[in-house]
Amino acid sequence: MSSSSIASIAKKAPTEAEADFATWLMMAKLGGFDDLPSSAQSFLTNYRTRPL
Template identity: 75%
Template structure:
């Protein structure tokens, strides 16, 4: 099955973004030496550029470099197509604040059915037993 250059480009772009994020996190956690040599090279170039320009711009350039490398490795021919720009987050972070899910609204019918299914109180059971025993003794004599 042959893939088109657009398909290869899309896969290469996704892989480049994921790998760069992984490598960057590993480097921040102190595992830079455990990364493969090509990853170390990309991160060293990223760090050098980071001193000269903004973080967002240096990340974009680093991901593009990785993308071009992956595009060629995956069998892309010719110049790598420019990917569509992704919408950037307002805060520059993709973390979403956790919100506790809201409980479902309780309907009036649900509360009345729950009362109907309520277990019989112990006092009622005791009173019924006393009545049965009294009736038995009264009827036996």
Template identity: 75%
Template sequence: MAKTNASIAKKARAKAEADFATWLMMAKLGSFEDLPANAQEFLSRYRARFGEMSEAKSKTVAVSEIYLTYYKEMGGTGTAPEPEPRPLSKSPTDDNVVKFQKPRKPDKPAKPAGPAAAKRPIPALLIFAGMVALIAAYKFLAG
């Protein structure tokens, strides 16, 4: 039976973490009233704890409350086992931060030596102006 309680605890913990993150994001986006009543209660208690403790500690307590509720609802018996400690990130804010990196510029090919190095591409506007001048000259001379 302990193995069953352990698997229930693992599922309850994962669901609690996912639900809390979802509820918190929905509340931040202005959809607090659209959440189920139990979610609103958990988030209200979470917000009330801000004055007493840090945000990270408040989140931990809220997820633990949700976990205990889910553990009982999923049929866990006895005291809910403590979840396995999660690996710590480099800093407490890394959990919710997505870091964007600029794409690396490809290395430029080596410039060829000799006469090919002296050639520069001709701008498109210069080519267009030359074509217009040729057409105008042809019409003037032909007509």
């Protein structure tokens, strides 16, 4: 893989992750928590219970 391809992927990754997180959070708020994938449920549960 060329360095420009790697850089392009690296730039897109945080944006896609933020979009996924926002989608998961909105689904959970709208009552669709049980419909989320188990990995998303685990992540959101850990996110909610994290120490501030």
